[in-house]
Amino acid sequence: MKSAEPEALVERLRAGEGVDVALPGGGRLHLDRPLPFLCVYRRPAGERWPDTEALLTSLAAWLIAPAGVALQDLLCALAEAHQESFGGWLLLEIWNEPPPGAGAPPTFRLGAPERGVPAALLEAFEAALMKVSIHRKRPVVRVDYGARIAPPGLEPLLSTEQAARLGITHLGLGVTPAYRDPETGETYTFAHRAYRQRFNRALKQAFHAFAHCCTNHRPAHYHELGPRAITPRAREVDAELARLSDGFDLLLHVTPVNGEAAWRAFEAGGFEQEVEFLYRPRTIDPAAMKRELWNLPLEEIEDPALAD
Incomplete structure (x- = not known):
């Protein structure tokens, strides 16, 4: 308008x-x-x-x-x-x-x-x-x-x-x-x-x-x-949050790829020895993603309920 x-x-x-x-x-x-x-x-x-x-x-x-x-x-x-x-x-x-x-x-x-x-x-x-x-x-x-x-x-x-x-x-x-x-x-x-x-x-x-x-x-x-x-600024910030979220799969990154083998090793050690977990190679730079997240202008969202 x-x-x-x-x-x-x-x-x-x-x-x-x-x-x-x-x-x-x-x-x-x-x-x-x-x-x-x-x-x-x-x-x-x-x-x-x-x-x-x-x-x-x-x-x-x-x-x-x-x-x-x-x-x-x-x-x-x-x-x-x-x-x-x-x-x-x-x-x-x-x-x-x-x-x-x-x-x-x-x-x-x-x-x-x-x-x-x-x-x-x-x-x-x-x-x-x-x-x-x-x-x-x-x-x-x-x-x-x-x-x-x-x-x-x-x-x-x-x-x-x-x-x-x-x-x-x-x-x-x-x-x-x-x-x-x-x-x-x-x-x-x-x-x-x-x-x-x-x-x-x-x-x-x-x-x-x-x-x-x-x-x-x-x-x-x-x-x-x-x-x-919903104001245009809130939609823009929401779209950026969605883009960052879609940029990686959290569950895949925190799930070990050797879960069964690690359990067998833990069992074989009498449940007393620490075992090594292996994870998928990172496809993102956590520091860069964190920087992008913190750069989102949440303070410009006019509805405080949405900003928080």
Whole structure:
């Protein structure tokens, strides 16, 4: 799907299809299928944090764009299309809060309007975020009512009037990057992987609560709100894994060719002497194959369940 024109995207959504399009400035909109929510991340000018973007790309509906790109027309069109299908739509913007100090717990700041958001939704969201621990530290979650729903230095994605007119529930979520070294800015790979999985689960639980509170969509479980489509990158990695697997027969390589003779020798020695096993000549270079395996870009697979 190459066209990012709002009208073309709406047509696909009304047909029940997914959307994956490039946006100006290196952005991207990915909708696995029509869903009653969208997560947005605006890249700060002159900065790019792949670890933050990865928190969104493991979800089923997300938009990433540079901070200077106008998104109002696109978001309004998406809101109208989803409003028709679900009777409600959640627009959740995510941004980085200032990095925490060394050893600080992860912190979340959930911004919500003073009115119009069911308390049950915010309570469910807060409870889900409380499970996103890292380094065995429980998170700190703060809910700000009436807060300006936008990253520092940026205008809100939509005005309060626009959100009300379109029936949008507009929330913001500031996230402290507790998965980074506070001094160097480097990402702790394993901590980020665990954080991403827990954060992904928390958001899906919040989306599940929103669907039941504010829409006509009734998913039986929050897992139903995750990605279903296999991305092209996942297919490429899967094909490479299959090629490596087909390159040798593991059972043939680990099965001795002199099994019977070795047993007779072992028996003749009173079961006390070691015997020599002979194996087929190697048809592969294990070091080269291991290098190919480790070079597969598993970190580029957007669904963390598939990446692991």
